[in-house]
Amino acid sequence: MHLNLVPPVVEAGHVEDLVKAGETISASYSPVGNSLAVFLTSSVGTMASPRKESTDEEIPLYFASTDAAPTSERRLFITDTIVIFSAFQSLYQNRIADNSQWSQDTELLSIVRKLSIDYVNFIREYWTLLSVNPRNIVFALIFTFSQDRTAVASPLQFSIDHYRSLFSCFSLFVILFLPEPDYEDAPVGEELMEWLNIHFIEPSTEEGDQLSSLDRPWEDDNFWPYLTRATIRGLTKASVFFLKSLSDHPSEYLHDLSQVLIPLIDEQPRLQNYSAERDFAFASRRWRERVHTLRVEMDRVPEDDREDDFDNWWDRLSDIVGILEGRVDVLKRVCEELGSDWKEVCAAWGIFVDTRLRRQDLPDVVAEVLESMPPDPTVLEDMVHSALFSAQINQALSYASQLDQWLAAHLADLMAPLSLIETDIEEESELSKRDQYVLAYAEYLLSDPTLWRITLAYMYSCGNVGKERGDEILMRVPLRLQEQKSAENQGEMEGVVGTLRDLNQVCFEFQRETARRAICRIAAQCFASKKDYALAVSYSISAEDWFGLGRIVDRVLEEYLLSGPQIFARFTSEIAPSLHEIGTCTGLQGVFLHRLMFAIRYSQFHRLRLQHDFRDAASDLVVLLRDDVAPKSWWAILLCDSVELLQQGPALLFSPASATELLKKLEELSTRTSQGYGRDYLSVLLRRMKSGGEKEALEHMKTVRLALAKYFARCAIAGFEGDTVQNM
Structure with a gap:
């Protein structure tokens, strides 16, 4: 781990000075969040504590975090996607109780697919909003997604392109591993091409507009590359438009061939237009025969007539026809010349080379393509794509975690019940593969203490290890509130009570009774220290901490000795209603009830005495x-x-x-x-x-x-x- 501290503890190149002074750099890890307290300490001895000088010199103490706390735009993204995560967890837990087989339950898979598409749609909408006006996006998001109208805008923590990457990766996962029920064995080529056109737009609209404004567009260097790319991408209208423009080309051969090519491109069979795959396969064979006929006609064009004053039109047209014929060598070569990558080749493979390409056959095709067109190792998004295309799930999650821990956690959460990753608990970590990624994301959320509710939702979904860590977070939330309670302001105290109420609600929701009682014990101690004995007694009863209740009663009785009967009577009148609350408790030891009853009855005596009711x-x-x-x-x-x-x-x-x-x-x-x-x-x-x-x-x-x-x-x-x- 590398941390940059400002100002530096030791200037670069002066580490030896620190060693000579008998000092070293130590750090203390915070149990609350992923943060460190860094300080100088003596290199002699075993205990690491901040250096203490006999002089009045101030010793710097640095606070550094391993993760940057989410800014406004990131926090809104996190808080909104937890809704989908929670819905999926609720479904998952209910189905576990019913012993349902996920892979065999069509209705269940439909729900999972729907929730996954919810993730995709949300990311897309979020990315779209970011793209509209990145400077004011936080305010737009506040009013679109959140009820918090007091949030303050801040610079984007992640770039707009980062959310586009999340969009492309998550939508690709849905296409490859969560197809519509009963369509698991359907050809996947058209879906992949649609995905490619959505996320990696080529050719650009600007190029098309520029070419369409020309009287003789074929004279432009971009004409044939644009036409070829439009054909590969299935942009039929653009391809037909520019093929029709060739009617004015001086070559009669090209004019005639383009007129034959236009209906071929316009009438290429699409799976979505057929009710049965068999009909689609038959239409594709008939269409391929027509392409072969066009190839025969092209071969009859004399060599001397295959060029114009600007280019060899025949070679250019031949490349397009070769792609329509499904020739792999032509497809790869043309894509490389156009600057395309392996994704475009793989998507086009399912359109032109093998129109019946199945999801389970895709990894073999990808392996062949990647041999000559490997993914870019410097682009994590591309590495995630290649791993998903290749069905290398563990690699996909590994790259996804480097891209964004959010992505890895939510992909793993969906993959586990679909049996795409191992669900066994690893002996060393005591976590499953899914839990490792979800828990890593939850620990990242610790960088923002205000997200503790969301953090707990993720932690409590991660088996015993996650539940234990979640309990630690729960029990530290009220500890962080002690300084707030030092003020006498009633509003602040009500805020503390509200937070404790939220903590109890979380405990009930996730069935963390032991943690709930521990929190109530801590809260009782805090309130007792501030002489709010009514709340202290109430939380002790809720925790069934009878020894703690006894100590609080002793403190109330001590008030009689310290402050006199009048103040004592006021305190006990506040705790008197707790007797009714105790009546519903089980396991209460009589000695503590006896002590509480004495305090209340004794205060009643003093109230009567002070009122002269002798x-x-x-x-x-x-x-x-x-x-x-x-x-x-x-x-x-x-x-x-x-x-x-x-x-x-x-x-x-x-x-x-x-x-x-x-x-x-x-x-x-x-x-x-x-x-x-x-x-x-x-x-x-x-x-x-x-x-x-x-x-x-x-x-x-x-x-x-x-x-x-x-x-x-x-x-x-x-x-x-x-x-x-x-x-x-």
Whole structure:
């Protein structure tokens, strides 16, 4: 891998200076995307970390990516083609569940062909739009394909010709490997010639216009090359037009021969005009006999009459007739003279040499043509074409990946179910051939973090390896949002929640339950750190992370110690609705539910107290202790809270039985502390006191004992019957 860093870490030719300084260049690979952090580090030792100087010198840290992030035009291309990919994956997964045989299911192949043609049509439309006005194309694409009206135009990342190459390669694949059902064994020559005329236009329209403006076009050097090329390409109207112009030629022989040639070219049998191939074959033989008759007439032309003042018209006409006769040597020679390549020879082969050329026979023809007319190794598009023509699928994918990873991934995705490539999992990579190309494309998409949804769609289609990598991407999306949540802006927080909602939706869509729970755990931690306890509890419940839920509840309870009862009550009121959500969960450990219930019930007590509803507050406090809702570590706190209520007057808020319950808890706390279990009962009180130990805590609890003694005295003075206090 070669990376260009600006400014350079080391000037060219000065690497030795770096070695002498005891330094080397190190890099750290990002697990989020295909990027590197490059920095200088000491060449001594095994740990690579940025160099740290004792001075204030700034050490440069370079960020480099192995792939260029897609620009506007490329991103729109990616986001639109994922729709077709997803439709194909849905079809594929359903058929796998039904154990369908792709190659034997005509209806299925028709759908695959339709989706493949959708790819071709989209690329063609995209290329056409690019060709119209490349400067403003991004804005045109935004309004044509996308709902995003805020995208900003940027220079084209790939040339217009690049998309033309994708168009030609994908359409050729469809012609050769996805013919219409029941036409797999039909002759392929006319389809190949049509493909050639669409993607490699020759002769040019400008040449024809220039020649047609001449009174004596045969005097132009381009006349015969144009006429010959038009004949090879099946451009009947152009060929007939210029043959008719020869009626004014001074040679009577040429005039007569051209009049015979015109109906031959105009009436050459085309497969599409016949309902049965047998009828087409019979018409082709009859037509070939007429060509032979023309050859006989040409041979009768005297040698002295075969030239005009500009060219040897007979040789030129003979080449055209030789092509119509299907003579391979003439076809190759003429194509080379015209500057054509192997593709034109192969397409013309199925039109003139072997009109019944089948797809399965095409590789043999291509092999013969390529011996004398090899493809251009410097043009990847040409190499993809030659590999597809030759049915060398692995080579085609290899060249396609070099041309554009998008092309290789989507071709491989279609080839695998058609059994064009091996579907076995390779032992070393643990990936199939198809998955290797699709996963390589998905990793390229990592260069743009905003495309994570699309990246996951490709990754999750790539077996266990792809799913594991996809899970890693999923779990890193919320991590990248932590900095956003540091702001108190509510809009930003809502954006975070929306992103997490999208993540959960992706997990449900691809059945990634383990990843979904991990994401919810991470989200819960993030929200808890920002004191958004309602969301933290909700995501913990969604993750079924009961230990995490316990930690969050502990943090909420800690708010009581740090911020006081009012803020504590506000936080717990926000998490109270989570109790209903927990009721539907399975596997919940009671200890965590118990802790959450305590936090909510305890906050309710403080809300009643702050609202001066002391009687209900007293009742709630007793229930918390009597029913063991409160953990033992919180008994001391609750008993201290009771002092205020015990001292309220003149009404007696606790019944004697309730006051006795408070006394029992106080006695248990004192006894167990004296037995060495003080940490279990006094830990929370000690944190609130912030100083002192168990001895000081017990001294503090004497205020509770004193308040209870006074309360019982008040009860005795007031008098009571059973548990009912009689007010005097």
